[in-house]
Amino acid sequence: MRYLLLLLPLLLFEGDASTFEYRTPNFVVFCHDASFAVQVGEAAEYYREKHAKEWLGKSIPNWYSPCPIRVNLINDAGAGATTFSFDQGEVFGWDMQIQGTPQSLMDSVIPHEVLHTVFASHFRRPLPRWADEGAATYEEDESEKQIHRQLAEQVVGTEQQIPIRRLLVMHHYPDNMGGIAVLYAQGFYLAEFLINRKGKQEFIKFLDTAYRTDWDRAFEKHYGFKNQEAAYTPAWKEHSQPKQQMASRYEIKMFTSPNCQRCEEDRRKVLPLLKAKGLIVEILDYDRNLDLARKENVIGLPTYIIYENGKRIAKLRESRAISSLLKRHH
Numbered sequence: 001m002r003y004l005l006l007l008l009p010l011l012l013f014e015g016d017a018s019t020f021e022y023r024t025p026n027f028v029v030f031c032h033d034a035s036f037a038v039q040v041g042e043a044a045e046y047y048r049e050k051h052a053k054e055w056l057g058k059s060i061p062n063w064y065s066p067c068p069i070r071v072n073l074i075n076d077a078g079a080g081a082t083t084f085s086f087d088q089g090e091v092f093g094w095d096m097q098i099q100g101t102p103q104s105l106m107d108s109v110i111p112h113e114v115l116h117t118v119f120a121s122h123f124r125r126p127l128p129r130w131a132d133e134g135a136a137t138y139e140e141d142e143s144e145k146q147i148h149r150q151l152a153e154q155v156v157g158t159e160q161q162i163p164i165r166r167l168l169v170m171h172h173y174p175d176n177m178g179g180i181a182v183l184y185a186q187g188f189y190l191a192e193f194l195i196n197r198k199g200k201q202e203f204i205k206f207l208d209t210a211y212r213t214d215w216d217r218a219f220e221k222h223y224g225f226k227n228q229e230a231a232y233t234p235a236w237k238e239h240s241q242p243k244q245q246m247a248s249r250y251e252i253k254m255f256t257s258p259n260c261q262r263c264e265e266d267r268r269k270v271l272p273l274l275k276a277k278g279l280i281v282e283i284l285d286y287d288r289n290l291d292l293a294r295k296e297n298v299i300g301l302p303t304y305i306i307y308e309n310g311k312r313i314a315k316l317r318e319s320r321a322i323s324s325l326l327k328r329h330h
């Protein structure tokens with residue numbers, strides 16, 4: 001399932017007399033646009049074969065009954081949901097619903113949803129969400145992946161971040177939209193890090209080992225990490241190299257006082273975001289740093305003074321302005 005589905009309700013596909021039906025060996029597509037139905041069916045077969053070879057190292061046999069794909073062509077962000085059931089190691093009751101523009105369906109939604117069906121055929125049991133969604137998102141268009149990376153980086157060190165020991169074993173989606181988006185983002189972030197290291201087939205073997213033993217052993221055996229935390233930390237570090245340069249380039253001083261409500265609010269809400277960008281904020285009490293505060297002409301709290309390579313470049317009252325200011329300088 002793509003998480004947008006959970007943000008935008010998926011329109012239920014309504015078949016009627018004008019619905020075109022296109023059959024391939026493993027799929028049957030329902031769509032009001034006949035030529036697009038053909039494109040979807042061919043793309044689904046193409047990805048089924050391609051994914052199976054890349055992730056499992058071999059093709060998978062044709063399914064006993066085809067998976068229906070119900071297509072809603074709408075002028076909106078792509079979304080999809082694939083459901084199936086497991087019973088004693090068998091998969092049955094396939095159903096895939098997809099919606100969006102033709103381009104979003106072809107570039108991201110179909111490759112994503114079809115990977116879920118390939119994984120279901122291979123594992124024949126439900127997978128932890130982070131791994132299933134993380135791998136499926138790996139097959140999406142780069143523009144979609146970038147959105148997940150950004151969110152994953154934003155939540156580092158904040159209350160929103162899901163601790164790794166919980167993330168790895170989650171079999172259900174969180175019960176709020178923000179939580180779902182974070183699960184997708186962190187799941188993709190970790191999956192991408194592992195897949196980029198040793199490829200898709202090793203990732204499958206890693207999931208198999210985790211199922212048979214436990215996560216710590218799987219990380220050690222397949223990626224050489226001592227345990228889950230040891231695997232997670234370098235994933236963040238690798239992606240945050242440019243940020244360390246940013247931290248050494250910029251310095252921020254924040255003037256506050258104990259009775260300043262807005263300062264307290266900023267400390268809770270804004271500082272974690274700045275930290276996620278690799279920026280370190282020095283917090284200075286106004287009364288205890290009166291000389292510096294006067295020299296910097298601080299007249300309200302909080303006030304942020306920003307230095308670039310040691311040179312004072314701005315004084316801001318609005319914390320929100322910090323990010324945009326730094327963006328301009330990049």
Ligand SMILES: [Zn+2]
Nearest residue numbers: 001002133136
């Ligand atoms: Zn999905």
